[in-house]
Amino acid sequence: MKRRQLVQVGVQSWLLGCVGAPALALAQTPANDGGSLKVIRFGTTPVFLDDQIGFLSQWASYLSEAVGIPVQFVQRRAYRDIMALLRSGDLEAAWICGYPWVVNRSHLRGLSIPMYHGEPWYRSYLIVPSKDRTTQHLRDLRQRTYAYSDPDSNSGHLVPRAALIADGINPDHHFRRTFFTWGHRNVVSAVAAGLSDGGSVDGYVWDTLQRIAPSLVSATRIAWRSDRYGFPPIAVRASLPAQPERRLRDALFGMSGTDVGRRLLAELNLTSFGEFAPEVFDGIARLVAVAGTRTS
Numbered sequence: 463m464k465r466r467q468l469v470q471v472g473v474q475s476w477l478l479g480c481v482g483a484p485a486l487a488l489a490q491t492p493a494n495d496g497g498s499l500k501v502i503r504f505g506t507t508p509v510f511l512d513d514q515i516g517f518l519s520q521w522a523s524y525l526s527e528a529v530g531i532p533v534q535f536v537q538r539r540a541y542r543d544i545m546a547l548l549r550s551g552d553l554e555a556a557w558i559c560g561y562p563w564v565v566n567r568s569h570l571r572g573l574s575i576p577m578y579h580g581e582p583w584y585r586s587y588l589i590v591p592s593k594d595r596t597t598q599h600l601r602d603l604r605q606r607t608y609a610y611s612d613p614d615s616n617s618g619h620l621v622p623r624a625a626l627i628a629d630g631i632n633p634d635h636h637f638r639r640t641f642f643t644w645g646h647r648n649v650v651s652a653v654a655a656g657l658s659d660g661g662s663v664d665g666y667v668w669d670t671l672q673r674i675a676p677s678l679v680s681a682t683r684i685a686w687r688s689d690r691y692g693f694p695p696i697a698v699r700a701s702l703p704a705q706p707e708r709r710l711r712d713a714l715f716g717m718s719g720t721d722v723g724r725r726l727l728a729e730l731n732l733t734s735f736g737e738f739a740p741e742v743f744d745g746i747a748r749l750v751a752v753a754g755t756r757t758s
Contacts, residue, residue: 499706501532505544505556507612508537508645510667510674511729521726528713529706539644541614545569548699555702555710560692560746561616570697572738573707574714578666580733582693582742585665586617588686589653597660597685600626600636608637609652609661612644616746617664621688624753633753647671654681666693670731691749692742696735 504525511517518535525533536553538544541562547553549569563570575582590597597603600622611618619642626633641658643649646667652658665687672679696714698707714735717723727734 499531499554499703501534502529502554502706502710503534503536503547503552505536505538505547505553505558507541507544507557508539508647510647510670517726517729524717524722524726525710525713528716529709531706533710541612545614548697551699551701553699554706555696555698557694557696559612559614559616559694560743561620561750562614563692563695563697564743564747564750567740569700571700571702571707572695572740573698573711574696574735575738575742576693576696576730577733577736578693578731582736582739583690584617584693585690586621586688587663587665587668587684588622588660589650589663589668589682590660590685591653591656592681592683594659594683594685599686600660601629601631602685603660604636605638606659607657608640609649609658610640610642611646611649611661611663612642615646615664616691616694616749617688618646618649618662620746620749620753621691622662624749625688627752650678650682654678660685664694666731673731689745691745695738695743 502525504522506518508514514537518537522533522535536547538547541559544553544556544558545562545566548556549566555573563572578584588597588600590603608622610622613619623633626636643652643661646664649658649661649663650668650671653661668679668682668684698710717727718734
């Protein structure tokens with residue numbers, strides 16, 4: 463078998479192991495039939511936590527008590543899947559990315575922006591294997607292998623494409639091969655394992671992994687940091703009634719004021735959930751104008 467085929471088989475095998483995070487089946491979730499809301503279905507994509515299901519169960523219990531009706535998390539591996547469920551009315555809320563927010567805001571209302579170190583901002587990181595001491599920018603990885611997180615991710619796809627375009631480089635022809643890992647932690651794992659020469663990752667996720675999984679992150683190095691962009695927001699479908707929207711917002715805002723809420727925030731490595739300000743995402747809107755629209 464040729465080396466390229468071996469690499470492809472290795473990546474495919476690794477992905478099968480990494481992206482198979484348990485998904486909470488939507489069919490098992492009570493439907494909201496148009497009468498009073500019976501449940502708030504809250505969409506997420508895979509996050510960096512080692513124990514996703516255990517954490518989401520605790521967070522759901524906390525939010526359910528605060529909101530007054532059950533809050534159930536629905537996991538899907540891609541932002542595109544989450545957006546489809548929001549538009550169809552099969553989700554009430556979701557933690558999405560600023561890129562899908564900018565493209566789909568006519569179908570959504572902004573609920574909250576999580577605060578990271580007390581601010582609504584984060585950066586995209588270009589990471590490379592730690593043994594690579596020369597790469598300083600995406601342009602240095604010409605004809606190399608590159609890992610993206612999700613085609614609808616700002617930090618994991620839109621930012622690097624826009625950065626290359628700004629340098630006069632066609633991102634579709636620059637790398638020898640690219641692939642999606644369907645998760646920022648998976649980008650870190652791919653680069654750390656030598657399956658990719660570089661990758662684009664959410665700086666918040668890399669920084670958090672440095673704290674909770676230092677042995678994984680130590681095999682990578684930050685070669686470049688982007689400008690600051692609006693932190694991935696919490697949004698609700700545009701048709702959600704006002705009362706459950708307000709209760710969910712209050713529950714998120716109130717987390718920093720309770721012991722249990724602060725513990726959950728600490729696990730997320732967040733300061734709090736703050737007010738939604740649409741202008742925070744103007745920078746991402748400018749990137750969309752440069753790099754085009756790929757989100758559904």
